[in-house]
Amino acid sequence: MNNILREPLTEYLSAKQTTFAGNILADKLRNEFPKEIESIIVDKTRYKVVGSPGMGNWAECPWIAILDTLITDSVQSGYYPVFLFKADMSGVYLSLNQGVTIVKENYKKDTKKVLKLRAEDFRAKLDIDPKDLLDIDLSSDGLNAKLYEAGNIIAKYYPLEELPSSEKLRLDIFHFLKLYEELTFNDTQLSEEKQLTAIEKKQYRLHFRIERNSSIAKQVKKVKGYICEACDFDFNSKYHDLGFEFIEAHHLKPISTLGIGKFEINLQTDFVVLCSNCHSMIHRLSDPSDLNRLREIIQKGY
Ligand SMILES: [Zn+2]
Ligand SMILES: [Zn+2]
Structure with a gap:
């Protein structure tokens, strides 16, 4: 199971030197690794796992996200736990993060501010463990990386030299799904009073x-x-x-x-x-x- 972290961290930078189309690691990030995560999730109809090495070309920071389809069925909106690999492949975060595309469309240059504000509000609804990270650093100046940094609600970091065992990783994923559930529950509570679109x-x-x-x-x-x-x-x-x-x-x-x-x-x-x-x-x-x-x-x- 922890190969889903190790393989990208050790192979991504050299894969990036080769052609994107048809690359095996790129394909694993899209298919095999998401399926591995899916296989440990109990409620398979509700959650959808998606991964991306980039669209048409190598992304600086590849990712694998776990979406609660009650909240969002795309990484462009809503919020979700996501594995975010650092651009220099020195480590990977499991981050409860936010979709940026829709926010970007609505708020343009204020996007970062809005994401930060929302992250703070999300955090207010959660029990935060002192070990949780409120700031992440993807070691990239790319806009998407900066927006993911702003959108981080809480995160865990796994440096390459200290990757978790498969069992530990499984527990961490469950823990993040629980936090995710807490946010969802609070959200539906808010709008119970009225019939709303x-x-x-x-x-x-x-x-x-x-x-x-x-x-x-x-x-x-x-x-x-x-x-x-x-x-x-x-x-x-x-x-x-x-x-x-x-x-x-x-x-x-x-x-x-x-x-x-x-x-x-x-x-x-x-x-x-x-x-x-x-x-x-x-x-x-x-x-x-x-x-x-x-x-x-x-x-x-x-
Ligand atoms: Zn009010
Ligand atoms: Zn009054």
Whole structure:
């Protein structure tokens, strides 16, 4: 089993000197190695393993990804565990990472920033082991490598001289599939409340990710204060010290506009601070960006 790591690490650089088409190692990366991983996965209908030595020519960093087809059926979008080989073949990462193609299309030059922001949000949902790596280095200046580095959620590193036994590798793969499952579960929870299309679900996830991002929320509260902007509730006066500086940030951009166009965050105009009740209620409105409607309901009762 650990040949799926050893063979590329020891043979890729010399294979790269030869013709891409028909190369045996390239073929193994596409077919044999993914099949080997697939053979240890219990739920074969749900997961799909794909590998690539490059498209039409040698990639700097070949990869083998395990896709949960509930999340994504292509490496271009979503998130997934992936073996990423360093360009100098000194080692390989098992990284829980993100598809970059779709993000790149939507966010252009902000792609790296968006991937990093999302990685941070993903991490917030996981139990992180101190041994997990939050940063990876693929020893390449290529754009794809840089985006994979930005998209890393957590990773494990295997240097060539310290490759894991097949058994250890199997356990690591299972561990990453478990983390993957944790992220998936949290995701579906978010959108349970409403009947949503796939795109709307994505937009809702983005909404929640933005407002649950701890550094953004912190800045919003600094700018907006701690009094509910819908009902004027003040946690501090109700709950005294316990409620000191407690409030929730709500991202006010219409959900239907999220993920389209440029990714920009304006702390002044894009957010309101709400008490927990008003935050729940505003999400029950057909348009959760309509603060005036919520105020009207509170004041007039209809
Ligand atoms: Zn309120
Ligand atoms: Zn909200």
